[in-house]
Amino acid sequence: MNVSINDGNEDLLLHINGLYFFQGYQVVEAFTPCHTTCYYLFYYKNKFLTGKSTAKIKVSSTLHLILSKGIYVSSSNPISQFLLHQEAFSPLPKLSSLWKEIKKHYPTREAFHIMSAFDTYVHKKDLISFMKEAFLKQRRAGKLLHAYRILRIVLDKYPTNKWASSLISHMDYQKYSLKYQAEAEDLLPYDPLHMEFKLYHNRASKPYLELLDHKLQREERYLECLALYYEQLFLDASDTEKYYKKMTDRLHSSFQATNNMTFLTYLYTEPLSKQAKSEVSLQLVDLFIREKRYKEAFLFLSQQTDPLQSEQVDLLLFTLHHLDTVSFEQFTAKTLLHSHADLSQIKKAIDCLIPKLLHQHDITYSYNWLKPFMHLSLPAILKIKKMQEMKEEPDRQRELGELYYEFDQVPHAIECFLWHLEMEENDLKTMKWLIKLYKELGQEDEAISYQYLYKQMQKTS
Template identity: 25%
Template sequence: MMTTIQLMHNKKTMRFDVVQMTIYKQTKIVEAIGQKNQSYYLFFYKDRYINAKKTTSIRLQSFLKNALQYGYTFTADHPLTKALLTEEKAYRLTSNNQMVQKLSNKYNETEMLYVLAMFDNYVNEKKIQALCKKTFYNYRRNGQLKKAFRILANYAQVRPQDMFAKDMLQHFDFQKYKDQYQDIEQLTIEWSDPLYLESVYFEQKFPDTVINFVIQQYHKDNRKFDQLFLIYMKCSSLEVVSKLDELCQELLSEQDQIALWEDLLASYPAPKTIIEKLVKLNGYQAILKYYLHHHEAIEDRELFEKSLESVSTDQLIEDYQPLLQALMLTYKDDTAQLERVLHLTIKKLLQYLPLKDIITSLKDTELPIMQKLRKMDKLTDNPDQQFALGEIYYDLEQYDQAIACFEWEMELAPEDPAPIQYLYKSYLAKGDKEQANTYKQLMVNIPS
C-alpha cells in the first residue's frame, strides 16, 4: 500500500505520495510527489518536522544534494519511513521568513544556524552566511572564542564549501580549539559538543566504540526515531534486540514490526532471537522465507511446519520451487514426515499451480503422494474415471474440482449414492451448508 502524507498550505490540505526518505547527519528528508507530479522535500531536524519545499532543481553544492548523495535512503514503504511519518498529521508549509522566526524561538544560535543552512537550496546563501558572520562576530567581540569556533565548526558540517567558515577556522586565534576538535576521542569523553560529534560519527558510519555515547544522547533528547534508526543500522554488532523491540512496539504497527524484523533476520548473528519476535507477531511468512534460503537453520521442524500451515497459498506460490527443495532436504531421512508435509504443501499449491508444474518439480520423488499426483494427471482427461479423480481431489482438499468430478459422475449414474455423498461432504467442507443440505436430502430420497 502506498505511503501517503498531507501537506497544508494557506489552509488548503493536499495529499502526496511518499517516494523515499533519506537520513543524513541530524536530518531526515522525505521526497513526496503530488497529483500534478509536483515534487516536495520535507525536512526534519532530529525528530522534529521543520518545513517542506517545492523542488524543481537541486543545486550542485547544496546540503540537499550532499544528503541525497551520501545519506542512507529508504523506500516509501520501509518501516523506518513509516516510523517517521504520521499519515493523520498535516505538515504545514511556511515561508522562509516564518521559518526563520520559528527557528529563532525554538533553538539556540548554533542549532538555528545549522538548521537554516540545511535549506541552502531554497534560501539565499548570502543571507545564511550573513547570519553566520553576525553570530560568530558577536561571540568573538565578547571574547567567547570557544563559542565562536563552535559556531563555525558546526556550520561547516552543513556548508563545507563556505569560504568564510573555511578561512576563519584556519585563523591562529582558534588553533587551540582546532587541536581539541581534532582529538575526537577526548572530545567524545568530554561530550561537550554533541551536535558536532553526531555529524562526525555519521560520516564515520557510527563506530562501535561510540554507539553508547550517541544512544545516551538520543535517550536524553527523547529522540526515539533516531534510536530506532541507529540500533537498526548497527543491530548485527550491537545485539540489542530487547531495546529495538521496545522502540518497534512504540513507533510501528505490527505489520511494520514484522517487516523490520524480517529485514534484519538474514544478517543478525542470533537469528533465533528474531524468530521468537516474529512468532509473537504471527510473522510466519517471514520465518518461512528465511527458512527457504537457510535450509541449515531449520532446527525447529515444528515451527517450520507451523509457518507452512499459517502462510496463505498465494504467498507460497512465489517461492514454491525453493520450498519443495527445502522440504526434500529437511526431511530426506524421514520419508513418513516428508510424505505428510508434502501432502500439506501440495494441498495449498494445487489451488493456484498447474498439476504438471508440481509433478515436474518433484519428478525424482517416488512417495505415495507423487503416485497420487501422477494418477490424477492420467485421469484428468478420462470421462470414465471422474469419480476416482474426484476422490483424489477430495483427499487433497481441492473441493471445487472434486465437486465438478462428482457432478459429472452423478449425471452418468443418478441412482448411485456415492457421488452424492461426496458432494454433500465437499460442500460441507467448503462451508456451504445450504448446498450440502440439498445433497443430504437427495441421499435420503435415493433407495438403498
C-alpha cells in the first residue's frame, strides 16, 4: 500500500509498513523507495496531524512508547486502509503551526498529550515549559485539582521529571493523590486521559481491557475498537469467539458493507480457529448475498478448501439460482461430493446445474461433468444418461428434443425437432412442438410458417 506526500517542495511516494494505535494516537510507519528514508504520519483520533522523516527515535520518547506498546496492524490489514484511503498529504504541516492549532482547539492537558507525540523532534523542555506555565496559572487561580492533573500527565509522559516529581508529593495535593489510588473503574470518569494511559499499558489484564473497550465505544472511536479486537483474536484462544463477535458486531453497526466485506475477506486468510473461520465464511457470504453480489458469494463458497457444511451448501444453492452462467472448469462436482450435503441438497443442486451445463456446453461435456453423480437414482441424472445415449441416434431426436425442453433448453430442443422433421417431414406432433417453441422464443414469423404447414398437412392427412 502506497501514499503520496509533499514534504516541503518535494513530492514523495511512500510505502506503508504498518500502523500503530496507542491512547488516541494513530501512527503510520512508511518508507521511501528502497527504504532510504523512514517517515511517520501522525493522527490523533483519526484526524491527520502531520508527518516527519525520522532517522533516529529517542528511547524515552512518546513515539518509542507508541511503537513498542501500541497495537500494531500491518499495511495489508484493512484497518490501515480505512484510516488512509481518504487522506491527502499535501503539504505536511510544520510543528510550529500545528502547535498553534492544537492549543486553539484542545484543552491544555490534551494539547500537551497530543504534542508529546513529537518529542523525538522537539526538546522536552519546550513541552514541559508549556505545562509549567499552565500549572502556575491553575495554581495561582486556586484550582489545585487542575494543577495536580497537569503534574500527573507530565509524570505519565516523563516519570523521571524532577520538577513534577518534587511538586506532586506536596501536602496541597495529598487529597487528590489519595483519589488517584482508587479502583480503575472509579478513576476512569474522574480522569479519563490519565486512565486511558493506564488502560493501554495494562490491557493484558482483562479488567483493564474491558474498561478500555468500554471507553473507546463510548467515545465512538470505532477504528481503535477494531484494532483492539483484532489484537485480542490472536492473544488468547479462550477469548477468540468473544472478540470475533465484538469485531463483527462493530463492523456491521459502524462501517459500510463494502468495508465489512473487505475486512472479513482479509480476516478469512488469517490463522483463525476452525470455528471462527466457519463463522467468517458464513458472515461474508451473507454480506455478499445481501448486497446481491451473487457471483462473488458463489466463487467464495466454491473455492473453499475445507468441505462445505450443510448451511454453506444451502447458501451455494441460493447463489446458483441467481446466476445465469457458471464456470464449470473452476467449479467441479467434487465441491458437492466432498461437502456435508444431504441427498435432497444434492438433488436441488443437480436440478439447478443441469440447465446451466446444457446452456453452456454440449451433452457429452455435461454428462462427463456429472459422472460422479451417475450412481444416484435421481430423475435428472437418469434423463442425462438417456440424452447421452440417444444424442447421435436420428430416430430418437424428437425424444431428445423433449428432454432438452424439460431442462429449459429451447434452442437445443428446436435443433432436435428440425433434425427429426428432416427425416419425417409429415410428423404433425413435431410441427406442434416447433410452433410452440418458436412462440416461446418470440419468433412469430417462424411460428406462423409452421402453423400454416401444420394446417396444410392436416387437410391432406
